[in-house]
Amino acid sequence: MADPSSYRPKPGQIPDSPGVYKFRDEHRRVIYVGKAKNLRQRLANYFQDLAGLHPRTRTMVTTAASVEWTVVSTEVEALQLEYSWIKEYDPRFNVKYRDDKSYPYLAVTLNEEFPRVQVMRGAKKKGVRYFGPYGHAWAIRETVDLMLRVFPLRTCSAGVFKNAARTGRPCLLGYIGKCSAPCVGRVSPDEHRELAEDFCDFMAGRTGTYIRRLEKDMMLAAEEMEYERAARLRDDAEALKRAMEKSAVVLADATDADLIAVAEDELEAAVQIFHVRGGRVRGQRGWVTDKVEAVDTAGLVEHALQQLYGEEKGDSVPKEVLVPALPEDPEAVSQWLADRRGSQVSLRIPQRGDKKDLMVTVQRNAQQALGLHKTKRASDLTTRSRALEEIAEALGLDTAPLRVECFDISHLQGDDVVASMVVFEDGLARKSEYRRFQIKGFEGQDDVRSMHEVIGRRFKRYLQEKERTGEWEETPAATGPVPAPGSPAPLGPAGSPEPAPAGAAGGAPTALADAPTVPGEEPREEPREEPREDDGRPKRFAYPPQLVVVDGGQPQVAAAKRALDELGIDDIAVCGLAKRLEEVWLPDDDDPVVLPRSSEGLYLLQRIRDEAHRFAITYQRAKRAKRIRSSPLDDVAGLGETRKQALIKHFGSVKKLRQATIDEICEVPGIGRRTAESVAAALATAAPAAPAVNTATGEIMEEDDGGSTS
DSSP states (O other), X not given: OOXXXXXXXXXXXXXXXXXXXXXXXXXXXXXEXXXXXXXXHHHHHHTSOGGGSOHHXXXXXXXXXXXXXXXXXXXXXXXXHHHHHHHHHOXXXXXXXXXXXXXXXXXXXXXXXXXXXXXXXXXXXXXXXXEOOOSOHHHHHHHHHHHTTXXXXXXXXXXXXXXHHHHTOOOXXXXXXXXXXXXXXXXXXXXXXXXXXXXXXXXTTOOHHHHHHHHHHHHXXXXXXXXXXHHHHHHHHHHHHHHHHXXXXXXXXXXXXXXXXXXXXXXXXXXEEEEEETTEEEEEEEEEEEOOSOOOHHHHHHHHHHHHHTTOOGGGSOSEEXXXXXXXXXHHHHXXXXXXXXXXXEEEOOOXXXXXXXXXXXXHHHHHHHHHHHHHHHTOHXXXXXXXXXXXXXXXXXXXXXXXXXXXXXXXXXXXXXXXEEEEETTEEOGGGOEEEEOOSOSSOOHHHHHHHHHHHHHHHHHHHHHHHOSOOOOTTOSXXXXXXXXXXXXXXXXXXXXXXXXXXXXXXXXXXXXXXXXXXXXXXXXXXXXXXXXXXXXXXXXXXXXXXXXXXXXXXXXXXXXXXXXXXXXXXXXXXXXXXXXXXXXXXXXXXXXXXXXXXXXXXXXXXXXXXXXXXXXXXXXXXXXXXXXXGGGSTTOOHHHHHHHHHHHSSHHHHXXXXXXXXXXXXXXXXXXXXXXXXXXXXXXXXXXXXXXTTOOEEOOOOTTOOO
């Protein structure tokens, strides 16, 4: 690890003009490339106190052994040179987008004597006109099949074309009218090229001209009673319209634009691009990248623009580029794009209207792409095993934590304070064992105190079960010894923990905790055979984790550890994951454990923390919504939702139900006299709701709404 002061340039040696700089390691390999409007100011930022640098920047400057720079005349030249050097040197500390697949394009080979329409992938070739990219090759073939009725271009390979020219017989498409058969001289090279150019114009968005021309020719043919020709022209127009319908209109003003959206977390980022031509989405593509440098959304957008347009020229660069955040120097980037297009390019953030609505759709696609990438990465067994081993090594555990429980606190400005507990076994979520808590010990907002209460309640239940049953014993149904509490569950063939034998005094619980699961929550695992208490209910909290993770830093970790110490539990590890820099905090340590950016262990901890946050906030929102929808009837013991709705439907409102007698309430189907008495008593003691006021007139509105429940 190098000391940056050992290779820091002398004062006054660095120019204050625009330029591009390179950091090299001890082997002279380029590890980072950057650009700056003022080289002196930018490079000075890298040679400050290491404690003030971002962890990723700190890693880069301590890996480097030298720095050099090249002065340019303008910021646009700096942008172009930076792109060229990143492509040439492939520096390890620069953000590099990688395609999740090779996207197919619809290509027209205008560089050939007889242009050909085909599907192409990979690097673009000079003299070839490209359209797309498309999500699937079959989408291109369907579009081409429809359009060959109107534009009968050659689609055959060079070998087939030469063989047809040699034999004087066209291929099948030539016989059925979907190829103009230039191979046998049915059309001249100039006529075939004109067809290709018309095809390109249509694909570029200039569609109205051809459809109107076909419809005009159809009407003329019908007037001249050439009905077969008119029918063929009608079918041609319908084919073009069907081809257009495959890409929906999203911008009514026939805009040519690219929309770029970014979804990111602390470690990775996903970019999605929609290519809109003639107001229609003509293509879509996406990238995923590791955030190997300290970069914000604006920096990710700039890198994406370089990746997207670095090799493009002419119409491949649209008139308008819409982004979620402007680069650091938007004027230079706009000028760079204009130079590549050959005319003005608008680079901006959409503020309103259809373009902003479409940007929301692109953003949603980016979020889904990032989530899918994370899911694919997490599903690999080898990767999960490596992640657990890295966590054990980083935290100093004796064995890999096969069961991890994570806790998170959620509230809205101190109201409806709740907590979540999620369980991951062998690196996979075990949703049937998630638990939720309501904070009961105090009122108000105090995340540290809430964490202490939740950890204490969860493990107090564990100790109660342990005290009642003692060590887990071998049962007649078991084929071997059953592990004691705190030991990892035995692994099955797939690497996941096997369920405890029926009747054993342990095993993962499936019972609800302090609050029931929210209706409509994500699918839960099927409950397996569980040990039962004397009253027949499943045991709760009987199986301890090897690692407790809390969402937060030192204060939350200290609270969790204090709760375990108060209960006398010393065989369960505790750590916290701070959101800001993804630092891992351990009890009684003043400095965090910083896992490498590429660590699968850090990635797994992040997933567990995010799942706990999602589960907590889902419960908190449901609890708040239930409180808002509360009714005096909720306090009536034994009165379910069906009978509450029956009462409201019968009387029309709570106000009228409050005025009803017990005998009148008994007239409702399913309501007995005892229940009617309970309803009347509950409504008599509950304060009536405040009357609604018409804000326009100031009139007090009567509560006659049949749907009112409060």
